[in-house]
Amino acid sequence: MSAMDPLIVTCAPVGAEVAPDQTPHLPYTPKLLGETARAVRDAGGSIVHVHCRNDDGTNTHSVARFREAYDAVRANSDLIVQFSTGGAIGMTPDERASVLELRPEMATLTCGSVNFGDDIFENSFPIMRGILRKMTEFGVKPELEIFDKGHLANARRLAKEGLLTFPQHVDLVLGVPGGLEATVQNLCDLVDDLPEGCTWSVAGIGRQQLPMAMAAIAMGGHVRVGLEDNLFYSKGRLARNEELVARVARIAGEAGRAVATPDQAREILGLKALASAAR
Numbered sequence: 555m556s557a558m559d560p561l562i563v564t565c566a567p568v569g570a571e572v573a574p575d576q577t578p579h580l581p582y583t584p585k586l587l588g589e590t591a592r593a594v595r596d597a598g599g600s601i602v603h604v605h606c607r608n609d610d611g612t613n614t615h616s617v618a619r620f621r622e623a624y625d626a627v628r629a630n631s632d633l634i635v636q637f638s639t640g641g642a643i644g645m646t647p648d649e650r651a652s653v654l655e656l657r658p659e660m661a662t663l664t665c666g667s668v669n670f671g672d673d674i675f676e677n678s679f680p681i682m683r684g685i686l687r688k689m690t691e692f693g694v695k696p697e698l699e700i701f702d703k704g705h706l707a708n709a710r711r712l713a714k715e716g717l718l719t720f721p722q723h724v725d726l727v728l729g730v731p732g733g734l735e736a737t738v739q740n741l742c743d744l745v746d747d748l749p750e751g752c753t754w755s756v757a758g759i760g761r762q763q764l765p766m767a768m769a770a771i772a773m774g775g776h777v778r779v780g781l782e783d784n785l786f787y788s789k790g791r792l793a794r795n796e797e798l799v800a801r802v803a804r805i806a807g808e809a810g811r812a813v814a815t816p817d818q819a820r821e822i823l824g825l826k827a828l829a830s831a832a833r
């Protein structure tokens with residue numbers, strides 16, 4: 555597949571910074587995540603980006619909880635399962651990387667440290683190398699998370715060290731307070747700077763989620779939406795994850811771009827097709 559490939563829509567339904575008391579629509583248990591996976595698939599999604607919480611709503615990166623989450627998604631859909639290795643601020647690098655032993659199809663690799671609100675999301679070279687080595691060990695495809703312009707240079711350095719080969723799939727996360735702002739100019743600059751052959755998506759934060767998605771649809775990129783990045787459907791109206799996916803699918807369709815099925819997305823991303831037993 556090439557140029558204007560079908561649109562891969564990633565849904566990030568639960569984030570470490572979004573708590574259940576902020577919205578009734580956060581699928582923070584495996585059961586809720588499974589239901590959301592089904593709805594997101596029906597709405598046109600291809601990938602689910604996974605963070606986990608305990609039943610009391612607190613963040614966790616426990617392998618057992620991620621296994622439950624994986625099983626819940628798989629029992630309800632054929633979505634590509636992508637684990638977060640970013641976790642939550644304050645988690646140790648080992649904790650963040652621990653879930654890779656479950657061999658999800660994909661996992662995120664944030665390509666550098668970044669101010670994150672009043673905190674620092676720490677991703678030193680030793681941290682990135684450790685996560686990448688574990689991804690290689692368990693055969694997990696990375697999605698490179700780029701929060702700032704210098705993060706692409708960091709990814710190139712990791713490639714020079716032999717820990718990564720290009721092309722890769724890259725997610726441009728724009729609008730985090732402390733990171734690169736969500737503007738079309740910044741998006742174009744990053745896309746111009748991508749190594750040859752990379753596929754990319756954009757995750758606009760907050761109210762920039764929809765405009766960034768629209769730009770990506772037009773540019774031939776892919777899109778990430780979901781409550782991790784944005785709680786609202788419109789001003790004052792809380793969103794459900796599947797509604798955010800459905801809106802992007804609808805707009806893409808109007809623009810003449812169909813959404814990718816999960817298996818089409820696997821082909822675009824160079825992942826193996828899902829064994830029929832796992833559907």
Ligand code: KMH
Pocket residue numbers: 569570571638639640641642643662663664670675699
């Ligand atoms: N929660 C952020 C500190 C990822 O999922 O890989 C990191 C994050 C990135 O959400």
Ligand code: ZN
Pocket residue numbers: 566569603605638640641782
């Ligand atoms: Zn995340």
